[in-house]
Amino acid sequence: MFNEIKGLNEECGVFGVFGASQASQLTYFGLHTLQHRGQEGAGIVSSDGMRLYQHRDRGLLADVFSNPADLTRLVGKAAIGHVRYGTSGSNSIANVQPFLFHFYDGDIALAHNGNLTNAKSLKRRLEKNGAVFQSNSDTEILIHLIRQKQDCDFITALKQSLTEVKGGFAFLLLQKDRLIAALDPNGFRPLVIGKLNEAYIVASETCALDVIGAQFVRDVMPGELIIIDKDGLKIDCFTKDTQLAVCSMEYVYFARPDSIIHGVTVHNARKQMGRLLAKEHPTQKADMVIGVPNSSLSAASGYAEAAGLPYEMGLIKSQYIARTFIQPTQELRERGVKMKLSAVRGVVEGKSIVIVDDSIVRGTTSKQIVKLLRDAGAVEVHMRIASPPFKYPCFYGIDVSTRSELLAANHSVEEMCRVIGADSLEFLSIESLIKAISIPNANKYPNGGLTVAYFDGQYPTPLYDYEADYLKSLQQQTLRKEQC
Template sequence: MATEVKSLNEECGIFGVWNDSQAALRTYFGLHSLQHRGQEGAGIVACNDAGTLVGHKGIGLLADVFDRPEYLNQLIGKSAIGHVRYGTAGSRGIENIQPLQFHFLSGDVALAHNGNLTNAVSLRKKLEQNGAIFQSNSDTEVLIQLVARQSEASFEDRLKAGLKQICGGFAYLLLTDEAMYAALDPNGFRPLVIGQLESGSYVVTSETCALDVVGAKFVRDVHPGELIKIDDSGYRISKYTNQTQLSICSMEYIYFARPDSNIYGVNVHMARQRMGNELAKENNIDVDMVVGVPNSSLSAAAGVAAQLQVPNEMGLIKNQYSTRTFIQPIKELREQGVKMKLSAVKAVVAGKKIALVDDSIVRGTTSQYIVKLLKEAGAKSVHLMISSPPLKYPCFYGIDIEKTRDLMAANLTVAQMCQQIGADSLHFLSLPGLVKAIGLKQTAPNEGLCVAYFNGDYPTSLYDYEAGFETPKTAGEYELSATMKPVS
């Protein structure tokens, strides 16, 4: 069985609409606003009046995949779902681009997924032993194979039975000729929202920014353990499990989501601005100006500057046509991407003591290059301020940080990190400061947020990732067993 080498987790974007005369086109525009969540592949599947699912997908950016009018024009129908994908090295084949389509005697199904299943390996092995034939090496396909083997009469009941068997982080969109379904894992690791168009048609998507782009009004967040069914009669909410506890990924607020999105009532830009405020309160350093790393750190930089009462300057310019380096799957591509996307404004930074604000340090490549860039431009000193705690632990719910050895903060002290990066000082936001800044309503410490990448406190069992070890290890020491076949 083929595996996804190096990094099996992914961060993707999904969008779906039901009963809309321009379903495919609206899905295209919705996905365009989610392009930041995945840049390696895209696809749209529409259901035509005959009940047949027709799709188009490809490798690359959404605009490249749909670079001919006929690709969208052939997707005729009043319902559609779409997906933008971040995959990993070894998984870039067209067979893994979503939505995936399946053909059954009872009808066709299309499936789009954001997240990562923590028991996909064992489930896939069991399914294959029972005769299942997989068309991809993605963990997304595990759900539909489970659904196909349930004995319940209705598709909805079979879907609920399948959802009960999978573990980890997942936000699903499924399309049939009768309905569109949205499902969220019991912890709600990934965001998912429902919106409504002026026509009354419903939209489901990863972020509220996509609702704004297509002219939809926010209706509600999809909550953990919920299954939403949308058909011509409207939408209906049911639960496939009552064993739920919200653990929304804190990295959505820190890095992934667009600043104009709201997640569980919290605006991402304002949360990042508060992260900057808290970071500066905890580290009252002496600088001449603040420079944010564009684009995801600009909100936090504004918060730092306001708290330190120094100018917030445009000391770095980003090439807006470059890609995000954190979600590049290969080290060489990440390094080249950093060189292509940023340049320093010498007239601004020369001779100045700079507070350089970034949202996180993963491998350290980007930070090292930017500090060097500013110093070569004449900066007197560069004090690196990170608006999140040190990333010390892997993520198993859908982010590309699953190997401890890849995380700089897991292997070096702050002083060692500072020296290797070349900064004059290095400061991180504390975990309490992060929780306070995000500001989710809580009844217990850390409830509502997954912060496992910072403290190793995973909200669920890790299932397959705990397999193959001779002795128990702490969460921060988990590495994939050489005998495992990760699929995502």
């Protein structure tokens, strides 16, 4: 349901290896690099060519594999792994991936990054036909769709099933003798292919290739089906009805700055966002620019460069606390901000500060940051946001607040400025966001091959199960504004 979307959180991270000795250890290193994409649970399934082996649990990757024996038992030259932040399903062991399914004709492991927008309808249909679900994650739906097609070979059944699921998905499937990857027809979530000697790697981000010394081969394109087995890599597709629409929040916030998505280095895109933000919204008589660690540092350096202002380290982030939006209550989120960040009094005291952040969702973090800086003696605090106002939910794999919780959906920029307590507040325009990212050869696609629906409400696909609730929320929002 629409009102079950909880807050701005990362999606998930997937990593797969085929044809490498100690594949599970390589998968562990890759997942460790992708830990920023999910902190609720982690798991790995490996194959020795005869059978599949699994270990998974809730918590951070290092905690899940705190006993070295758990990793050692995952033998074989192929493996897939997953780090989870649940966009659907509760945080229970049953929902931790990769899932492992045992069938008379062969076992299958499955990992998924994204969110299916027609999951509720599909699950209802499958259950009516006798399917029994072991989890309440939408990921499991794909396996049930495949198994219903008993008159087809596996790849044909998979292709047909992939056309039935809608929304955002990057799937990894592991059988005893092959690794398969699939990306949704819009490529909402990033997925890349690498090569390490004779082994092939599939991962959510290129930073996971770098950590194991793999060479980048190519991005997986929308609608593609990648099959890797003893004969090498085969590129197929399950649909030709595709339109590139990469999630713009990958560049704004989610991806690591050293990752490259469709030819664009994330750090470079964020720095350009900062430069364009400075041109659109300069700040008069400011003494310095500081960024909110860590995802905003690139944009802050770009802003300082374009504005001709010193770039200073005015905020320090503790490296030993998880991101604050994961906390389940407002009180815990506010306490988490105080634990996570501290102001450097010797830098900001008596100064007029430009603070650059990547986004404002509820406004909790922004309000606390402004207060931290004022308490440390800042004379003025001017907030600049390196993305447009976040007004609309995402349904493709980011757990975003209901529209009623989104600060920008309920307040003007001036009102938001008063809520967070800043002296001024400005946002990057949608046009400048698209320009800053500039995916090569994406001019033929709307919005330069990006999804910017969170900012303008124009979704690139139907919303399916979410449609009625979303329209109802818009009507309620309009009514509240009229009453005010």
